[in-house]
Amino acid sequence: MTSPSPPITSPTFAPPQIAAEHHDDGTIILSSTTTVGPHHDHLAHTLRAHAERIPDTVLLSVPDGRQRRELTYGQAREQADSAGQRLLDLGAGPARPVMLLSGNGREHLVLTLACYTAGIPAVPVSVAYSLSSADHHQLRAMVELVRPGVVFADDGDAYGPAIDAVLDAAAETPTIVTARRPFRVGPTFGELVATVPGPELGRAYAGLSGDTIAKILFTSGSTGVPKGVLTTQRMLSSNQQMMRQVWPFLAEEPPVLVDWLPWSHTFGGSHNVNMVLTNGGTLHIDAGRPAPGLFEHTVDALRTIAPTVYVNVPAGYAMLVPYLERDAAFARQFFSRLRLLFYAAAALPQTLWDRLERLVERHAPRPVPFTSSWGTTETAPAATSAHWTGARCGCIGVPLPGVTLKLVPDSGKREIRIAGPTITPGYLDRPDATAVAFDEDGFYRTGDAVVFVDENDPNQGLMFDGRIAEDFKLATGTWVSVATVRGNLISAARVLTDAVIAGHDRSEVTALAWVNQAEARALCDTDNDVPIDHPVLRAHLERVLADLATHAGSAGRIERLLLCSEPPDLDAGEITDKGYINQRVVLERRSSDVEDLYAGEAGPRVIHRDAVRR
Template sequence: MTTLYATPRIVREDRPDGSILLRSADQLRPYPASILHSLREWASRDAHSLLVADRDGSEGWRTVTYGEAVAGAESIGQGLLDLGLGASRPLLVLSGNSVDHLLMMLGALNAGVPVVPTSTAYSLQSKDHARIRQVAELVTPGAVFADDADRFGAVLDTLQQTPAITSRGNRAVGATVEELRAVGAGSQVRQAFEGIGPETVAKILLTSGSTGAPKGVLTTHRMLASNQQMMRQVWPFLEEERPVIVDWLPWSHTFGGSHNLNMVVTNGGTLYVDDGGPPALSRSLANLADVPPTIYFNVPAGYAQLVPVLEDDPEFAEAFFSRLRLLFNAAAALPSALRQRLGAVAEKTTGRRIPVSGSWGLTETAPAVTNAHFDFDDARCIGVPLPGAEVLLRPEGEAYEILARGPMVTPGFFRRPDLTASAFDTEGFYRTGDAVRLADDADPDAGLLFSGRVAEDFKLTTGTFVRVGALRTSLLSALPQLSDAVIAGQDRDEACALAWLNLAETRKLLGRDPVAAGDAYVDPALAGHLARGLEVHSRGAGRAGRIERILLMTAPPDLDAGEITDKGYVNQRKVIELRSDLVDRLYDEPAHPSVVHVASSEASESR
């Protein structure tokens, strides 16, 4: 069997100012000019090989081969050029992952038209569509694509001055995907493809915009193609085993749309669009049972829902793990207890160890900068720099801010030269705002440990510095009944948390739904269990590592208010700002009945 991982070989350079430069000793090998060139290469080798499939509305899959994808991309690209799209008039995408979404994306890229994929939350969950309007004002799209004209009707009305392209629906639209596929390739689209170079903008990816209007990250073909070559060098099995993935992660996000999708295209694999994910776990389970993946990608919230099913359903677990080589987590740190459970159920089911790996990167880095292509025990490990990537660690309190440089880094922000100028240091390193530590100061090959966002950290009144990211991860690891949490305590004597429940784990614990009253859960049995968990979590920890109280909120984070990003990440500071009354309740004396206290379990159960 092909070797799974390349052996890390990291070079460390210590600088007089206390900063540390890390890079791989392995040089980045040549890579194609674009992902499109990889697509065409695979189509020339095996035109009938399956590229993508999505559910066709019944029990089956609708499929597109590599050959069909190239032909579709050329025709759609010509159709988009006929509609007047171009480098300064991009394609705005509203709908989620699908065969038609991919064809439209490839068509736009083939014609040199940037793609602006947006989260469906902007269109379907938002009540005012303010973010979509902001995006449209920023990028001035030449056309907008939404797969279902009826489902996306309200937001299409908002963008009625922009020509619409859809797959289905009863509403009148400008064009359909099938009409564009029938256009046929002309000399204009062929010339456009020949003009694509490494610096050509492929996508404008939107950051969360949690503190203001969304920002457009310029994503070039060089960034995307180089990043995939970096991954091929640390995962050598990709060169001999064409990947099969079943993936729900949205293409509006760099993890799903740049990392996972492009890995499939680069390596001649197949992507089955999972129409489930954490909001619709049952559909994901059906898809995964039908098509077992060779690599599985998810985020902590997804794994938190999947692991209990794997533990309780041996038949599903056997199908899921049947040809799996690697489990991969990204976007946030995977709580250590969840990682251990995932590894344990994999080994119990298969009799072999299936690694649970991870990496670190940003929308601005296309996305991977580091990868943990080695065995590790600490769940905070984000690995080592990929070949061709450099990271600079600058002292920041007890940790380091990590900065990144390399061909995978963005040239800047769309129409925001001010943001671009401030984003880089004088050496061209991108300032990420993330904090890390060295796993082993004497061994750079041991990798880095993620410590959270520098801007989220704070001090208690005692002067104790609290690393929010690390504390949040350890709390979620100790209490799997929590799906997420925000840490409070700035200018107070102790750290406390506002949290949301993982209802699947909570029902498993209680055998029923938890009791709620107004804005909080007030279930004595649950409170007792969590109080005991807090005691265990706090043993031996100093003030910076303790959570004294928790309040379990019933109201989910509000997208329109900025409490949660379109990608599902909680905005710590915004939640604390908008729920200041609940933060104050955490610190009330005597303790409020809805607050779980780290004091004795008997006291908690008596509330």
Template sequence: MIHPEATSDKKPFAEPRINMEKRRDGSILLSSEIPLQDDYSCCVGEWLEHWAREAPERTWLAQRDADDQWQRISYGEAHRRVIAIATWLLTQDLSSERPVVILSDNSIEHALLMLATMHIGVPSSSISPGNSLMSKDHAKLKGNIELLRPGVIYADPIEKFQPALKAIADLHDATLVAGSSSASSSGTLPFADIEAHSDENAVMAAFAAITPETIAKFLFTSGSVNTPKAVPNTHRMMCSNQKAKELVWPMLAEEPPVLLDWLPWSHTFGGNHNFNLVLRWGGTLYLDDGKPTPALIEKTARNLREISPTLYFSVPRAYDMLVPLLRKDASLREVFFRRLKLVFYAAAALPHHLWTALEEMARETTGQEIMVVSSWGSTETAPICTDCHFNATRSGVIGVPIPGTSLKLVPSADKLEVRVKGPNIFSGYWKQPELSAKAFDEEGYYMIGDAVEFVDPERPEMGLLFDGRVGEDFKLLTGTWVHVGALRMAGLEAIAPVGQDIVVAGHDRDEIGFFIFPHPEECLRLCPDLPENASLETLVKRPEIIERVHQGLQALKADGGGTSTYPTRALLLSEPPSAEAGEITDKGYINQRMVLTRRAELVKALYADVPDERVITLNTQS
């Protein structure tokens, strides 16, 4: 159901009210006192149907065209095209056993095809383009295709994907559809051909058969270490998630949201949280062709000079690159903060210096405070399980359970492992029953693998802090646990602003070490005599940068807490993290284990009995 007038409450967020039950075994159950009504939509397609009737001329999506102009599509036009595409899909013998696979960056056609599949009860799977374009052996893509056995594969532009398509040719019998930006290609069907005819009666008959348990899409886990797992996302998972969002963010009903977003639809943050939020509330989504990389962040800045978002969603790495650009460009700041209601981060904790920088720039630019909020979840939870719908006391607060979702906090070593249950939680991995059985505990709670801690154990409404991945933590040879997530954040604050990210080393060692990915712009700011194009190789050797890291190492030790809470050595890396090698995900999150594995020789150098000149130690001379 759609209720655009769902609330008259003028407060932007609902007040957090939490039930807490402490069990004899030491576990704790947390849930929201706000009930999750059962009147949420049956399927995602209801939102498109609603806005195509109520606001047919309103822009739904916009993307840059070949002439660098914004190409827009309205809700009415989107609905017409979705019906036509769905008409063709009905002729292709598709099902959950033969879904549609999408190999493409975010685009209008990508969105239309995704919604067309959902309109007839057939799943689609947007697979990370990196699996096709950055891989040499296409091992992940082969695993994806073998698991799904698709009936249709869409690629755009198809010529870019030809090596990948050749690698998987023997693994499927799918019809290949070429996106409209493709050159002509034999053996493929042009996208224009699949929307040439329309049979709305047939499409709506299929639409009427959709239930909340119908699989809407398959999303793959990152597969950083093992073969990726396919997560069936049902309409119930996604629709209940957006209903919970409505209950804790009543401001969404006040005006249609406007987003500029780069987050890939092959991941749950961009493809479920952001995409669905815009569609649910009849908003407008501008597709950002920039990304948080040195080569593409300027495209994001260019787009933000034209588009004033009402909500801004991204990951900490992106804010780390965006903040220096905002700081030095008053016109960019003015457009960015003009209509902005809140800044939202997820996928990792936001370093405190970035949090305060965003708050200060918003205040200086508009005279108003800006909310900086977060949430927490995963591919398996569609995605949010907790939401910070209040003014947090510090960065890293992931909020409280959303309506309808229950958390179980289980003591594990000296942490609280968090497990989840609710209508937004998946029922198991696709065609992997053994992995599915291991994913849930005896009470049916999904064991997500993360840890949390209370901001204040006596006041659960103040929220939870993300306390790292249980699997990332390790013991030193002394037997003491190293909590990687917390130490990474402490390290970034201690060496600010020179570090863009930190990888924590020390497995099977007596001491902790840091690998530091430097922040080029901030390092240049500390070295004003260097040209703007100075290389990372030059920057990591500069005494100003080395001294800042040395001061940070000393500060962390001075904070006390023992050898598991501070590093004794660090190494500044002159090679950025490699997406192709799996060191960084599509969302900009560092894969700690992959960096340590790929850079094993540097680990040896970091821990050499006589460190070379690259290694900064607590004894390094200032």
């Protein structure tokens, strides 16, 4: 087990200092009165600074059987320089990016750092587009848009069909690089990191600036081609400086993360990796994720590595809490070095928050606050943070230093729009989409809604109020607030990890939902996974729906619930880059399940609110 850290004297949070400006049309401008402090212009500079100061500190560890393979800062800088030189030799450059098809790993990180050093955009692509697609149409479209000079896949066999699709779609043939089982022709990763850096790399490094494109990240999309978000070095480096200012303990205690979130998404790849890199910390890759059969890998990692900052989506916490409640030794290990618990978006149910608080009181050696932030792929990603002790569950906080929020009345809600150094310059080769994304004052339109915790005190922060486009009207004309209905259901049910609300232009509200097996096993008093048709589980959920109906009108009453056996798929876009469930994608991908909810004779998977009266 990891030994506890020495005492920390720096505060966890810096107090917020927010100014609010009210306009006659109802628009409110929020900004921090704290300016952004000095920081490196680009992350390659950050890597080199750490490689000189702490060369033997572990930057990354990767599970390898019962052991872990480690990469130090000194090794990362050396390998990034070598690989950067070879990437330039192979024809990669600002106009010919490096596309990364594989998941989180040592090679993926080294190649990303090599791209940062050589001024080449890195393009991490969700593994689902390579390994879970029959025709690879999305991957082909990405290749046509990006025009990669080099494509990396860690396993030439597993990614063979995807590589064939890349070669078929590319107007200019890219070089294929693999880590294992080389794909026909092309260098291996080992050959890249054995290259001797030359003057070309030195010139490329000297030409780096805040405006250099660091990454192109694809947003989640259910139809058409996902947009490529241009992500500059300034966006990434300034965003991390903002976080350092609101979490001042990072300067004294470099963060230790145990993390599974995919680097093809902004939460894992921009927020978490760069938090570690900027602050000289260590990232231990978690081979699991919040899904049946995989979460045990997460628990195994946490049993041996105690994080100082723990980051997860609400579904991950829902699966972790029962393990912590059952095993006091595991809970003490988990909390032994923890400074804060961080969750994405604003979807953590209140009941889960309460259980985490009880665990902290029982097992943590010091107070451990819960916090959340909010942002998008286009904002690099954090735009707000709840950086104070005692923030409410669901509070996404206040604007970070250097960020300005514009709250605009829209359909009875307030849309949150953003300006600042962390905002994307636009979408790759999509001037039409770029123009639509910004308003007349240059603020990025997010489509997300917020409400004040206290209208009279902006320092108490904002509450996430759902996606404006997700709210819908029933056939009666009554508006349904999806975020409210979903939150009430998950909090009351306890045995659900997540849910999606349906009912647009229908007469009733219904829901799709997923079972938290750890909670379901406890409910049904069994050591085995609980089938979704288990009578005890069904009876419990029938009572939950009935109880909710006693406190809600037609817009908040869930008439029927269908339990899904397939978990929400992050790689398919069912979980957004902000970490919460994507209503639109789930409803489109699972349209047959929605129809079952409204069928005249609903199938056995459907749970009825009025069943308790039958």
